[in-house]
Amino acid sequence: MDPAVHATLRRKQRRLARENPGVLAAVAKGASMAVAECQHQFKYRRWNCSTRNFLRGKNLFGKIVDRGCRETAFIYAITSAGVTHSVARACAEGSIESCTCDYSHIDRVPHRTRSAAAANVRVWKWGGCSDNIGFGFRFSREFVDTGERGKTLREKMNLHNNEAGRAHVQTEMKQECKCHGMSGSCTVKTCWMRLPSFRSVGDSLKDRFDGASRVMLSKAELETPAQRNEAAPHRVPRKDRYRFQLRPHNPDHKSPGVKDLVYLESSPGFCEKNPRLGIPGTHGRACNDTSIGVDGCDLMCCGRGYKTNTMFVVERCNCTFHWCCEVKCKLCRTEKVVHTCL
Amino acid sequence: MTGTIIENLSGRKLAVLVTFLLLCQLTCFLIGGLVAPMPANAQMMIATVCKDTTTVKNDTTKWFYNRGKGACQNIGLENLHHDLSETDFVFAFQMPLPRENMILDYSRWQQNLIGVLQIDIKYHSLMEIQPRSVITIDARMAYRNKGDPEEQWRLYTRSVEKRNLDCDIEIKSEHHLYNCSAMPLFELGSLFHDYYLLNIRLPIETPDMNSHIGHIHDMSLIVINQNGGFTKVWVSLKSVFFPSIVAILVWFWRRIHMLQRKPVLLEKMLLSLGLALCLLNMPLEYLTLYFDLPFMLLLGDIRQGIFYSMLFSFWLVFAGEHMLIQDTSTQSSLKQYWRHLSAVATGCASLFIFDMCERGMQLRNPFYSIWVTDIGTNLALTFIILAGISTGIYFLFLCYMIWQVFINISHKRQSLPTMCSVRRLHYEGIIYRFKFLMLATLLCAALTIIGFTLGQVAEGQWKWDENIELEYTSAFFTGVYGMWNIYIFALLVLYAPSHKQWPAVEDTSDTQNLSEEIEFTPLQERSSEISSLTSFLKKATID
Numbered sequence: 001m002d003p004a005v006h007a008t009l010r011r012k013q014r015r016l017a018r019e020n021p022g023v024l025a026a027v028a029k030g031a032s033m034a035v036a037e038c039q040h041q042f043k044y045r046r047w048n049c050s051t052r053n054f055l056r057g058k059n060l061f062g063k064i065v066d067r068g069c070r071e072t073a074f075i076y077a078i079t080s081a082g083v084t085h086s087v088a089r090a091c092a093e094g095s096i097e098s099c100t101c102d103y104s105h106i107d108r109v110p111h112r113t114r115s116a117a118a119a120n121v122r123v124w125k126w127g128g129c130s131d132n133i134g135f136g137f138r139f140s141r142e143f144v145d146t147g148e149r150g151k152t153l154r155e156k157m158n159l160h161n162n163e164a165g166r167a168h169v170q171t172e173m174k175q176e177c178k179c180h181g182m183s184g185s186c187t188v189k190t191c192w193m194r195l196p197s198f199r200s201v202g203d204s205l206k207d208r209f210d211g212a213s214r215v216m217l218s219k220a221e222l223e224t225p226a227q228r229n230e231a232a233p234h235r236v237p238r239k240d241r242y243r244f245q246l247r248p249h250n251p252d253h254k255s256p257g258v259k260d261l262v263y264l265e266s267s268p269g270f271c272e273k274n275p276r277l278g279i280p281g282t283h284g285r286a287c288n289d290t291s292i293g294v295d296g297c298d299l300m301c302c303g304r305g306y307k308t309n310t311m312f313v314v315e316r317c318n319c320t321f322h323w324c325c326e327v328k329c330k331l332c333r334t335e336k337v338v339h340t341c342l
Numbered sequence: 343m344t345g346t347i348i349e350n351l352s353g354r355k356l357a358v359l360v361t362f363l364l365l366c367q368l369t370c371f372l373i374g375g376l377v378a379p380m381p382a383n384a385q386m387m388i389a390t391v392c393k394d395t396t397t398v399k400n401d402t403t404k405w406f407y408n409r410g411k412g413a414c415q416n417i418g419l420e421n422l423h424h425d426l427s428e429t430d431f432v433f434a435f436q437m438p439l440p441r442e443n444m445i446l447d448y449s450r451w452q453q454n455l456i457g458v459l460q461i462d463i464k465y466h467s468l469m470e471i472q473p474r475s476v477i478t479i480d481a482r483m484a485y486r487n488k489g490d491p492e493e494q495w496r497l498y499t500r501s502v503e504k505r506n507l508d509c510d511i512e513i514k515s516e517h518h519l520y521n522c523s524a525m526p527l528f529e530l531g532s533l534f535h536d537y538y539l540l541n542i543r544l545p546i547e548t549p550d551m552n553s554h555i556g557h558i559h560d561m562s563l564i565v566i567n568q569n570g571g572f573t574k575v576w577v578s579l580k581s582v583f584f585p586s587i588v589a590i591l592v593w594f595w596r597r598i599h600m601l602q603r604k605p606v607l608l609e610k611m612l613l614s615l616g617l618a619l620c621l622l623n624m625p626l627e628y629l630t631l632y633f634d635l636p637f638m639l640l641l642g643d644i645r646q647g648i649f650y651s652m653l654f655s656f657w658l659v660f661a662g663e664h665m666l667i668q669d670t671s672t673q674s675s676l677k678q679y680w681r682h683l684s685a686v687a688t689g690c691a692s693l694f695i696f697d698m699c700e701r702g703m704q705l706r707n708p709f710y711s712i713w714v715t716d717i718g719t720n721l722a723l724t725f726i727i728l729a730g731i732s733t734g735i736y737f738l739f740l741c742y743m744i745w746q747v748f749i750n751i752s753h754k755r756q757s758l759p760t761m762c763s764v765r766r767l768h769y770e771g772i773i774y775r776f777k778f779l780m781l782a783t784l785l786c787a788a789l790t791i792i793g794f795t796l797g798q799v800a801e802g803q804w805k806w807d808e809n810i811e812l813e814y815t816s817a818f819f820t821g822v823y824g825m826w827n828i829y830i831f832a833l834l835v836l837y838a839p840s841h842k843q844w845p846a847v848e849d850t851s852d853t854q855n856l857s858e859e860i861e862f863t864p865l866q867e868r869s870s871e872i873s874s875l876t877s878f879l880k881k882a883t884i885d
Contacts, residue, residue, distance in 0.1 A: 040517075092388040092562065094409055094439045101441035120442045125449045126571035128383025129441050176524055178458050178566060180382070182646050183697045187794070188819075190566045192384035197462065197519040197559075321469030323428055323544055323552045329468075 012146045020098040020139070023087065027143065030086030034078045035060070037202035041209075044295030046270035046282050046302075047071050062278030068154055068264035073161045074209045077261055080144040081165030081201050088136030088169070088195060100138075101129035133173060133193065137166050150241035153264065157215070160262050163242060167259045168204050172196035205261070212261040214249040271302035285341050301341035309338045348778060348836040349771040359835070363828050370579065370824025375817030378575040382568050389433035389542070389561040393417045399429045405484050405495040406432040407539050409440065412493040419558060428552070433542040435563045447488060447536035450631045451570035454639055455530040455538070462560035463520040465511055471520060471556040475507040478551050480543040481527065481709055485535035495539050501709040502545070503527075507555060519559060528708040529701070531636040533567060572816060577627045579820060583827045584623040587834075591616040594834045601839055607674050608663045611656050612837060618652035619830050621645055640701045644694070651690040653826075654736060657783065658682045661743040664776040665750060682739045689732030696725035747776060775837070786829050793818045 009017065017024045038049035049071075051060050061075050091099035101120050123129070145162055148155045173193040181187030246262055248255055256262045268274065273281035287297035287306055297306045313336050316329035348356070392406035392414035406414040414434060417426075437455075438446045448455070459479075463471060480502045484495035509522040528540075540563065544552050595613060598605045605613075622645045630638055659679055676683070696712075699722065703710045712718040751773050758766050797818050 089388060092386050092439070093390055094387065094436060095390075097409075097440040097445075098443045099439075099441055101446075118444075121444055121446065124438075124441065124446050125451065126569065126574075127379030128385070128567070128569050129439070129446070130383055130385050132386060176460075176564075178384075178456065178524070178526070178564070180456050180529075180566065183643050183693060184700060186798075188381055189798075190380075190382040190384045192386050192564050194386070194460065194562075199518055316468075319468035321466065321557065323546065323555055323558070327468075 010146050013143055016139070016143050020096055022090065022096045023098075023139065023143075026086045026090035026096060027083055029090075030082035030084075031060075031079060033086060033198050034082030037082070037198055038075065038078050040199075041074075041202050041206045044288070044293075044300075046294065046300060047267070047279075048285070049075075050280055063276075064278060067268070067277070068157055069267040070209060070212050070261070070263045071267060073157070073212055073261040073263045074205065076158050076161040077165035077168070077205050077208075078202065079165065080140050080162035081169050081205065082198070083144050084133070084136040084140040084166045084169045085195065085198055085201065086136075087139045088132045091132040091135050092195070096135075099135040100131065130192065133170060133195070137170060140166055148241075150244065153216070156244055156246065157262055157264055159242060159244075160246060160256070164208065164259050164261055165201075165205065168201050168208075169196065171259065172201050172204060204259075208259060208261045212263055213253060213256045214266075215246040215256060215262045215264065216249050269302075271304075282341050287339050287341055289339050297339050297341070304342045306339045306341050309340070311336055311338065346771075346775060346837045347840045348775060350840045351836070359832075363832055367821070367825055367828055370828075371817050371821035373575060373579070374820025375812040375814065377571075378813060378816040378820065379569045379571040380813060381572045381816055381819060382566050384564050384566045385437075385439060386562055386564050387435050387437070387439055389435055389563065390414070391417050391419055392432040392434050393426075394430050394432050394543075402482060402497050402500060405482075405493075405539055406434045406541055407436045407495070408434055409436055409445075410492040419560075428544060428546050431543065433561045435540040435542075435565075437538045437540070437565055448533050448538070448567065449570050450533060451573045452533045453568040453573050453627070453630065455528075455533050456566040457527040457529075457540070458524045458564040458566070459505070459527040459542075460524045460562045460564065461507070461522050461555075461558060462562070463507075463509060463522060463556040464559040465514060465516065465518045465520060466557050467514075467516065469556050471507060471509050472554045475509075475554040476504050477507050477555050478545060479503045479505060479527075480545050482541045482543075483528070483708070484539040484541070486537040486539070488536045498535075498538070499708055501707050503709045503711075504714055505711075506714065509556075520556065524564065526711055526713075527563070529639065529704050530708050531639040531701070531705065532630055532634050534630075534634040573627060575816070575820065576823075577625050579823065580623050580625040580627070583824075584620065584625060587616060587620050587623055587827065587831060590831055590834045591620065594838045597838045597841075600841075606663075607676065608659060608837075609839075611659045612834060615652045615656045615830060616834055618649045619827065622649045623827070636705055640697065640705065643697050643701060647690055647693060647697075651686050654686045655679075655683055657740060658686070658736075658743065660776075660779060661740065661747055664747050664772055665743075682736070682743075685732045685736040685739060689729045689736065692725040692728040692732070696722055696729070699725075744780070751776070778836070779833070782829060782832065786825055789825060790822050793822060 006014065006017075017027075035049070035051055039051075042049040047064075049061070051062070064071055065075060066072075087096065090096045101124055140162075145159060148158045148162070150156050150159050173196055175191050176194055177189050177191040179186035179189050181189070246256055268277055268279065270279055271282055273279060273283065282300055282302060285300055287300040288295050289297045289306070289308070292298070294300065312333055314331055314333050316327075317332040319327050319329035321327050351359075390408035392408070393416070394404075394406065395415065396404055398404075408414060408416070414432070417431070438448060440446060461477070480500075482500040483498040485498045486492075486495050505525045505527075507522060508525075509520040511518060511520045542561065544555070544558075546552055591613065594616070598609055624645075626638070626641070629635060659676075662679055662682075663674065699718075700710075700712045703712070712722045754769050754773070758769060761769070797815055
């Protein structure tokens with residue numbers, strides 16, 4: 001692993017990477033998957049999920065991450081979803097050898113010691129292991145949520161959005177079954193969960209982005225810390241940092257569910273370049289002159305107008321694909337009209 | 343069949359016996375629910391795409407895997423280079439997956455391995471999948487045992503198979519995935535070795551081959567194996583049931599031989615039902631721990647088939663023998679039931695042929711499937727439909743016979759008070775016997791059907807309490823298995839001939855009648871012996 005990348009990790013993340021060989025590759029893949037998905041989902045919006053070289057700056061997505069707006073919520077959710085998805089996938093590939101054998105019947109706590117590992121062989125022989133997403137989910141909680149202690153409202157927002165991303169991966173999974181009873185009849189049926197494609201996770205998160213709810217801390221929540229300390233004098237269990245309820249900013253709205261994205265402040269305008277917020281602005285972006293939506297030139301260019309260029313492009317067309325590596329295409333010359341914002 | 347134990351058993355003894363059997367039943371259910379894990383375990387694994395750098399591509403000694411010494415060189419499917427050809431790609435699945443930093447291996451208790459292949463195909467407007475595309479798979483399976491060097495994989499089997507790609511897509515947009523249904527790939531009847539490796543290639547030998555399968559994004563394999571714990575619980579149940587059923591059979595047969603007469607048809611049927619159950623109960627799974635027996639899946643099907651056909655035939659004959667209209671001339675034999683039994687026979691034979699075509703062929707080639715070709719599908723469907731029709735006809739027959747028995751019973755009921763006591767007792771005995779079995783059978787069948795439906799509706803685990811997790815599927819299997827064992831055990835006990843003296847307490851008036859009746863049966867040697875009533879029964883129907 002690139003030492004420069006390693007330097008960006010927190011201490012706990014480094015420990016996790018050391019304990020789970022192969023996991024960093026999966027995390028990196030998950031992160032790049034998340035970026036690609038974010039850029040795909042926001043291709044036609046004023047904010048297009050542009051990234052910077054994150055080894056130089058502090059944040060991959062720029063300073064937008066430091067704010068508490070919708071876009072921030074989406075970034076957090078898609079990143080934690082990407083890590084969950086990619087780690088679960090790596091478990092199924094066998095490239096992470098420390099994935100847990102989560103046989104819920106017997107043990108729920110992941111083991112770390114040698115003797116516990118031997119017990120796990122017994123568990124496998126007795127009841128089998130089948131859990132990929134469980135490890136992905138827990139690992140993402142440990143790795144992505146490092147540092148979010150859930151004390152401040154902003155940290156709670158991050159935790160909520162991270163959880164929402166993971167919940168989307170989990171609920172997008174589809175169950176499939178196979179019958180293998182007498183003569184192949186359905187007297188015996190075994191089912192498994194199929195990992196969703198990351199595109200469908202991105203799609204459903206984008207839906208939640210459009211309907212994200214603005215929140216503030218609930219009154220009850222402000223009072224509970226004192227109560228909780230009374231009830232549990234010892235260390236508060238880790239899981240408890242996920243147990244909070246956010247209150248909608250508009251009291252008429254429903255309080256946000258597990259899969260909803262939440263934000264604290266309204267988004268800045270993304271029209272003009274704003275170095276303080278790390279916003280590049282929409283100058284020079286392509287737009288669609290016939291659309292009246294967010295990808296239309298009116299909205300995209302924020303009323304600054306656009307210029308139209310006509311150009312001839314040579315494109316591949318009428319392709320036929322042959323497994324594995326042969327794509328036979330014709331080259332077509334087409335006229336294209338491109339509109340770009342001023 | 344005449345005077346059986348159930349008629350002469352006092353109400354208290356019967357209650358004790360039934361309670362004991364119900365407790366056994368509950369135990370079976372709870373063992374499955376609380377001790378045993380799920381019957382089978384599914385593990386999803388995603389293929390590692392390996393680059394085949396060898397020049398000889400048909401070499402079956404060269405294996406590709408992603409873990410351990412000699413692991414292959416990975417290539418991604420996202421950006422395919424044009425200098426690669428399809429022969430350079432090998433999709434490797436190394437089973438089982440590692441967990442908790444441990445290299446797991448298969449145990450022989452895990453019995454069998456079923457593989458289902460799932461292909462994720464990315465949508466590309468330029469390369470859409472055509473409907474009813476066929477994918478050709480060159481599948482090679484290797485095995486390795488503990489202690490072998492890590493690169494020493496040995497060929498288990500290889501085959502070039504065709505499968506139908508059944509894919510659809512909701513949103514036709516770039517990079518969305520097709521929704522392809524999973525295709526059964528292989529079935530191994532024995533899990534004898536420790537590690538398995540599957541290498542899949544998608545060859546192009548003719549221009550048509552694998553040309554319309556789109557852009558493969560991922561290939562995943564779901565391997566299903568029976569859980570070791572479930573096998574252990576199952577085999578223990580068998581080890582308990584087998585000797586008890588054998589013992590009760592011996593007792594039953596000795597009891598019949600102590601009689602002065604030859605065994606009647608119903609007793610023979612009971613005996614063969616018991617034998618069929620013994621065959622099913624035989625804990626042959628122990629052998630799989632020491633020998634490689636790939637035919638165990640097939641044998642299991644055959645054993646179950648024999649048992650079910652015997653059970654179905656028994657019900658028919660039982661209903662027929664309790665018609666209360668007996669043939670005077672001959673002792674009833676199986677020949678009388680040939681029409682009814684032929685339905686059972688046809689059903690079983692067609693299921694057997696189907697099973698031989700599918701699982702029988704899989705003994706030779708684990709990748710074989712009858713459902714792939716059109717002819718095979720039609721053939722399989724024919725046999726299955728034939729079996730379904732025979733089952734339907736069988737149940738019509740059975741219901742008709744039971745209905746007749748009930749009509750006869752109500753007829754006889756009306757004339758019961760006018761009969762002499764011996765004949766009345768005799769008929770009451772028959773009616774009681776029949777009703778008891780009807781009740782028991784209906785209860786067992788209803789429980790089986792309800793259990794099965796519940797299992798289909800509510801998947802997996804049931805929770806009654808936060809702390810008690812009931813593994814419902816396993817509980818259903820052990821419960822049903824135990825129930826039919828207990829059912830047949832009870833039949834063998836309760837329907838064995840009784841040694842008790844025929845009506846011990848008699849009115850004087852009745853004895854008079856009895857002596858009157860006995861005059862018709864001069865051949866009787868000992869009127870007290872139960873068998874005397876066999877011939878008496880025939881007389882009874884005449885007058």
